[in-house]
Amino acid sequence: MGRGVERYDVIVVGARCAGAPLATHLVRAGLSVALVDRATFPSDTASTHIFQASGAAVLGRLGVVDRLLATGAPWLEVSDMQLADFSAKVPWPTEPSDPGPGLCVRRHVLDSILVETAQEAGATLHTGTRVTALVREGARVAGVVAEGDGGERRLLAPLVVGADGRSSKVGRLVGARTYNVAPNERFGYWAYYEGARWSPPASVLMLRWDDRFLIACPTDADLYMVGVLPPLAELKSFTADVEASYEAEVARCRRLDDVLADARRVARPRGQASFAGFFRESAGPGWVLVGDAGHFKDPSPGQGISDALRQGERLAEAVVNAGGVAADTDAATARWSRWRDRDAAGMHWFAHDLGAAGPVPLLFDGIVRGLAAEPDGLRRAIDVFNHRVEPSDLLTPRRLVVAAGQALVARRHPPRVVLDEVKTVVGNDLRRRWRNHFPLYADAASVPESDSLAGG
Ligand SMILES: Cc1cc2nc3c(=O)[nH]c(=O)nc-3n(C[C@H](O)[C@H](O)[C@H](O)COP(=O)(O)OP(=O)(O)OC[C@H]3O[C@@H](n4cnc5c(N)ncnc54)[C@H](O)[C@@H]3O)c2cc1C
Structure with a gap:
């Protein structure tokens, strides 16, 4: 092995909801895995963080639910919804094998638990390390060039997974095309409160009235998260004074009057304005894209985390079953990407409609x-x-x-x-x-x- 060259069975680029659990599954199945991220952990990413029973089920199989509950995040047991002048509270449905209905755990907490779990399982972690190029052998992707504190190194593997988010570097380097783009019609801002008044069972509020949209629920560390999704046409006036605009938007929601009566906002609101939904071609010789790298949908229904977890689990199974034979792995990832498209299509369009202005x-x-x-x-x-x-x-x-x-x-x-x-x-x-x-x-x-x- 040359200096600065390392060999693995699989290289996973991106170590959050898609990449870290995938690495854990692969390592537990006996494969050697490099998990590479330009970020270091704990670190935040611009996203709210509610996930539901299907995501919790994957986290249960990963064995991290106790750690997640130890953060103080309560199970979200009730859906409290309002659509125009219709409202209802519904117990969140679960299946007997689910560990619980769903959780809201801030990303710097959730993602760190996922990264630690991958490392404990035996993945080789390269954080603070940016993938800048691919290594190719003929038409195949055979590894990555990665730059970190120790300089540049080449990581080689028969399979490179891009779990590197919406702007996927791996996706761009292989020239994967995007399709079925659905532009977002709202933007999102969210913040955290301490001292919010709510009593168990914990509810997730999803409220749409007039042209307004608000989502709120308890999160970890005894905090309460409130996210607002105003129409994109209001972005300029909103961002002229983010704090005041956010406060005004939250104050419009009378349902939160009691909840926030004695609460104090503990941080500046964070926001995202640009989150078009899309699909990206997700498999080719020696490469595959998982999570947001391959598909992103409007965040209104809060599906991205569960999808990344479900996709990663299924991709690991496909890769392991291929037994390390290159042609079989390529066929398996191609089949997996067709499943991903079928699995995600309905929710992609539904999410776009739910997030419409x-x-x-x-x-x-x-x-x-x-x-x-x-x-x-x-x-x-x-x-x-x-x-x-x-x-x-x-x-x-x-x-x-x-x-x-x-x-x-x-x-x-x-x-x-x-x-x-x-x-x-x-x-x-x-x-x-x-x-x-x-x-x-x-x-x-x-x-x-x-x-x-x-x-x-
Ligand atoms: C405003 C907003 C709100 C959202 N709210 C929710 C919600 O409530 N619930 C929900 O389920 N989903 C939500 N989502 C979606 C959710 O954030 C994503 O679906 C989820 O983060 C996908 O995880 P991922 O691992 O695929 O990608 P990411 O979380 O984006 O992780 C990608 C990782 O790849 C790394 N990376 C990128 N390029 C490189 C490179 N060249 N070299 C090395 N590393 C690299 C990055 O540092 C990053 O750590 C929201 C999204 C947005 C935009």
Whole structure:
């Protein structure tokens, strides 16, 4: 082995929700793994951090739930939702094997636990180390060039995994194309409070009224997180004075009056303005992309962490089963990436709709009211956020027709408004089904290169 050259079975670039658990699974299956991140840990990343039962289930299998609960984060046992003037509290659905319904753990805490777990399992950790180039052998990717404190080194492996986030360096170096881009229509700011007044069981509030959108719940260290998602058209005025704008936005939500009555905000709000949803080609000879590197969806339904965890677990299984044979590994990662597309498509479009600017669409409101009248209807609606019910299983043509009929009979809106919404929903559905099979490729510029903070 030459100086500055190390060999592994797998190199994982990016050590957060996608990369670190994947490395843990692979090492536990007997593979040698280098886990590389330009960041050092603990460190934050610009993201809120609610995840649901399907993510908790993966964390249970990783064996980290006790550590997560030791942070003080309570299980989020109730969904407390408001859609226009409809509201409901629903026990968060779980399956018997789930360790719990979902948690909210700040990223510098969560990601550090995941990195420590990978290191304890036996992954070789290179933090503060940036991947700058790929090593190639003919058409195959055969390793990475990485720069850290010790200078430049070459890490070689038959498989390089890009778990390196939305701007994926690995994805750009292999020339992976993006497709089915869905621009965001809102931006997000969030902050933490101490002394918030809430009593068990812990709820996650997801409130949409007028054209406003707010998400709030308890997090670790006895803190309470409040995130606001104003329409993108308000970004300029909001960022002119982030603190005042954030406070004003939170004050609009009367549901938080009691919760925050004696609370004190402990940090400046953080924000993100640019988070278009997209897919990126995710597998090729010697490389694969997982987590945000390969697919990002509007964060409104809070799916990215659970998706990264689920994808990593499934990718590890595919790689291990391929037994280290290059051709078999390539075939396995290609199959895995097709599964990823099928698995993520419905939620990608649903997330875009949930995060759309403007008031709650009439028909969406009508369908949720219809579900509330069905036995188990709202429970199934919440199970969409667990990724255990497809949005299309609930947003069915029959429910759409019933909701439209009721809106027409109620005469609260002119018939043209109702019929225009029906046309939009049906048109979107047909277009999206087509796009899921025949993707619309985009130029790289339509996906944000940087995850820098907006204003705050
Ligand atoms: C505003 C906002 C709010 C969100 N809220 C939620 C939420 O409430 N719940 C939820 O589930 N999801 C949420 N998400 C989504 C969630 O943040 C992501 O889906 C999740 O972080 C994906 O994890 P990842 O490991 O794929 O990527 P990342 O968390 O982005 O990690 C990528 C890692 O790769 C490293 N890296 C990048 N380039 C290199 C390089 N060249 N060399 C070495 N290392 C590199 C980075 O340092 C980073 O540590 C939100 C996202 C946004 C933008």
